[in-house]
Amino acid sequence: xxxxxxxxxxxxxxxxxxxxxxxxxxxxxxEAGAVPATIAVLGGVPKVGLTxxxxxxxxxxxxxxxxxxxxxxxxAFALGRDGATTVxxxxxxxxxxxxxxFATGGLGGVHRGARxxxxxxxxxxxxxxxxxxxxxxxxxxxxxxGATLELLETRSVPVLGYRTDRFPAFYRRESEFEVPWRVxxxxxxxxxxxxxxxxxxxxxxxxxxxIPSEFEMAADLHDRLLAEGLELLRTRGVHGKEVTPVLLExxxxxxxxVSLDANEALVLSNxxxxxxxxxxxxxxxA
Ligand code: PSU
Ligand code: MN
Numbered sequence: 001x002x003x004x005x006x007x008x009x010x011x012x013x014x015x016x017x018x019x020x021x022x023x024x025x026x027x028x029x030x031e032a033g034a035v036p037a038t039i040a041v042l043g044g045v046p047k048v049g050l051t052x053x054x055x056x057x058x059x060x061x062x063x064x065x066x067x068x069x070x071x072x073x074x075x076a077f078a079l080g081r082d083g084a085t086t087v088x089x090x091x092x093x094x095x096x097x098x099x100x101x102f103a104t105g106g107l108g109g110v111h112r113g114a115r116x117x118x119x120x121x122x123x124x125x126x127x128x129x130x131x132x133x134x135x136x137x138x139x140x141x142x143x144x145x146g147a148t149l150e151l152l153e154t155r156s157v158p159v160l161g162y163r164t165d166r167f168p169a170f171y172r173r174e175s176e177f178e179v180p181w182r183v184x185x186x187x188x189x190x191x192x193x194x195x196x197x198x199x200x201x202x203x204x205x206x207x208x209x210x211i212p213s214e215f216e217m218a219a220d221l222h223d224r225l226l227a228e229g230l231e232l233l234r235t236r237g238v239h240g241k242e243v244t245p246v247l248l249e250x251x252x253x254x255x256x257x258v259s260l261d262a263n264e265a266l267v268l269s270n271x272x273x274x275x276x277x278x279x280x281x282x283x284x285x286a
Pocket of ligand 1: 106
């Protein structure tokens with residue numbers, strides 16, 4: 001099985017497009033031989049695997065889903081709320097349901113300016129504590145990538161580059177940062193995950209898969225959107241969990257759809273890769 005998050009649907013992609021991506025990403029998992037489970041909280045009930053109608057509901061902005069990190073889950077259950085789960089929230093629920101592989105687009109991380117704001121995504125802590133493989137395309141350059149990688153090292157989360165020596169930067173295939181380990185195929189990735197389970201205290205693993213080349217964003221467009229987005233945060237005084245959605249929306253509207261196509265392409269690629277690793281892991285257990 002492959003877990004999929006729902007925050008990317010409710011807070012990361014525009015209405016309409018989010019529903020298409022929800023369907024395509026599940027199809028990508030099925031085509032690679034695994035079973036998709038998109039995760040959310042509906043009416044206070046954790047849902048691991050959504051029906052078509054539930055996916056419609058999550059993707060409809062009229063329903064105003066909360067953004068649920070792991071810390072929000074208890075409150076959402078008790079108060080009977082609807083919410084989309086972040087990487088942190090999804091990883092916690094997936095693990096509780098016995099799912100060991102999870103695909104997403106970008107991981108949360110250390111925000112720029114975190115020295116003053118302390119804005120560090122709970123995704124990093126949860127990954128350090130939860131035995132699950134997260135397949136993503138690195139982190140967005142809206143974050144402090146160097147600090148994010150340092151924190152992953154401190155929290156003992158192994159980072160594997162998929163056929164790359166460089167940590168990917170979401171819209172761009174490479175950043176200036178190296179990955180500590182490189183794997184060449186799903187079998188090697190699965191072998192690392194299986195071995196890491198035997199390391200005392202070993203928990204999550206990050207597999208960083210660069211965006212498919214044909215969808216990589218041009219460097220100048222990328223740098224312009226980033227500078228504008230950061231300025232927007234400053235002038236509007238955006239804080240906390242609104243930061244990522246506001247920046248994502250700016251990228252999508254100001255790029256004329258280029259960032260949307262890129263986002264979809266990398267999520268589909270990550271879902272397919274996660275499914276292939278999940279199949280390898282299932283074979284290894286049998
Ligand atoms: N990065 C992206 N797209 C996303 C997110 C992050 O490129 O949709 C979402 C994910 O759900 C991630 C969350 O877990 O934002 C992190 O939010 P925060 O920084 O508030 O922890
Ligand atoms: Mn935050």
